Amino acid sequence: MMIRFPFGLRTKVIGLSLFLLCLPWLGYQYVWEMEKYLRxxxxxxxxxxxxxxxxxxxxxxxLFDGQASFLKQVEKSRDLYAYPLAGAILLDGKLNEWQEYQHRFLQYGEAHQIMRANPNTPLTLSFTHMVGQYDGYLYAFFKSLTQASFSVGKMP
Known part of the structure; x- marks a missing residue:
């Protein structure tokens, strides 16, 4: 006596094809869940x-005391000081908001260099910068004097 299955060859091939088409979706779901778990x-x-x-x-x-003992040791043009700003700085890479503080810009060049790997090579890096604070955020800008590249940062 022979056992007959109620499904024909076409039905089996279609079922197997549907299963194989679902594999990429199952893989995507697995990767998505793994990413959520790792995150x-x-x-x-x-x-x-x-x-x-x-x-x-x-x-x-x-460490956060305004009258901390290290303030007596702060040297101008050596240590960073965050000046109070009148308003928030727009982080667009342009220096428009910084122009009113131009008198506080610090320029760093060869005179501020601490050490050099090869004393015979000239210094190729010089820049202007300023650090300011407004509403609990710290803003900074650096402008290279040899190139016209700008960057502005914001840290809470």
């Missing part, structure tokens, strides 16, 4: 790191 793990790690850093900084309140 969640990365977020948890970052939260733990920031919590540890916040705890370490909380135990050292003198």
């Amino acid at each position: 969640y793990g990365q977020e948890r790690t970052l939260e733990g790191t920031t919590q540890a850093l916040a705890t370490a900084l909380h135990e050292r309140p003198k």
